Amino acid sequence: MSLFWRIFLLNAFVLFAAASLLLLGPVTVSTPVLLTEALILCAGLVVMLIANAALLRFGLAPLQRLTRAMSTTDLLRPGSRPVVAGHGEIAGLIRTFNTMLDRLETERAASSGLALSAQEAERRRIAQELHDEVGQSLTAVLLGLKTAADHAPDALREELHQVQETTRSSLDEIRRIARRLRPGVLEELGLTSALRALSGESTTPDRLTVRHHLDADLPPLGPDEELVLYRVAQESLTNIVRHSGARRAHLSLRREGGALVLLIRDDGHGTGGAAEGAGIRGMRERALLIGAELSVGPGPDGGGTEIRLTAPLRERGE
Incomplete structure (x- = not known):
């Protein structure tokens, strides 16, 4: 049964019950309306609204659970699926939502795998270039500084040694970065x-x-x-x-x-x-x-x- 007919029949049941009470019951309406009659009619209306609200809440409860699941779903934290409950369109909607979650999680895992594989490949390339290009260039600079310091006058030699230490520290840092980008020990x-x-x-x-x-x-x-x-x-x-x-x-x-x-x-x-x-x-x-x-x-x-x-x-x- 579709959602439309379920809601329609629930409301029809409440209205039919109210009409039956008015037709078969001893209650009559005077002109002008008496206070007791107005109170009885108001009480009946309240009972009708409460009964209608209770029936609709019971019938639409699966939709409320589905709404909560939609608002809390995180594809990075796969969890339990909403329980398929209700009838007709409601149960079909919950099943469709669960199927959609399965597909989205599968597609996200596949796309994340491709992205992370590309990221690891780029890290290896950068680490290799740091080691081969920048590392070798700094090593050549260190050798040149050592030769210059050996032939430099005493006043300049100390400054060249300080530049050597700075260059050596930079070379060590680049090697450390390369190791983090491409864990060769792993x-x-x-x-x-x-x-x-x-x-x-x-x-x-x-x-x-x-x-x-x-x-x-x-x-x-x-x-x-x-x-x-x-x-x-x-x-x-x-x-x-x-x-x-x-x-x-x-x-x-x-x-x-x-x-x-x-x-x-x-x-x-x-x-x-x-x-x-x-x-x-x-x-x-x-x-x-x-x-x-x-x-x-x-x-x-x-x-x-x-x-x-x-x-x-x-x-x-x-």
């Missing part, structure tokens, strides 16, 4: 070694200490899964260094049942209820590529920030 030594190296790079002598705990019996992972786990850990530690004001951070990777859990905690000032930025949304997009779930919230003691990535383990043949 490709060559695997995820565990890459996370250890990342923890060491994020530790600062004067402010932040990053400790790590990585299970020794981690299952073998595919290259996409390793890259997602590494990038999420990298982005999390970068946010801690830049924004959290933390003194200590902890990174762990362990197996919990049929899932792999990456956990990053810090003792900083937390998110403060701020809206999620591009970094966290980027992590959510990466998590969707491997069917993982990402949660961001306060630490277990209510302070700092905790980022948890739960990735389901799959058989290697899948």
Whole structure:
């Protein structure tokens, strides 16, 4: 039955019941209308409106649930679908909405995968150019400065040494940027070694200490899964260094049942209820590529920030 006929029949039922009471009941209307008669008519009208509202609310309740689902749906946080309830057009509308969500999530995952693959390729290209072009140029500058300093008078030699140190620091910084853009240790030594190296790079002598705990019996992972786990850990530690004001951070990777859990905690000032930025949304997009779930919230003691990535383990043949 269509929505139109359901609403029409509900209202017809209420009006028919009211007309039956007027025709078959002992109530009559005088001219002019008496006060008691007016009160009875008003009470009957109120009863009709309440009955009509109750029936319509019951009939349209599935639409209200669908409206709430539409207003809270986030493709970066896949959740449960609205339950198909009601009849006719309402049930068909809910089924269509669920089908649309499935299609949108599939299309978003595919497009995000292509975009992130292109991003990784561009990062590798930039890292290669930094290493080959800029790195070699700065190395040549360092050699030239050393030769010039060896033949320079004493008054100028000290200044040339200072320029050498500045150039060497710039070369080290460029190499560090290239390593972050293209994690060679991840490709060559695997995820565990890459996370250890990342923890060491994020530790600062004067402010932040990053400790790590990585299970020794981690299952073998595919290259996409390793890259997602590494990038999420990298982005999390970068946010801690830049924004959290933390003194200590902890990174762990362990197996919990049929899932792999990456956990990053810090003792900083937390998110403060701020809206999620591009970094966290980027992590959510990466998590969707491997069917993982990402949660961001306060630490277990209510302070700092905790980022948890739960990735389901799959058989290697899948």
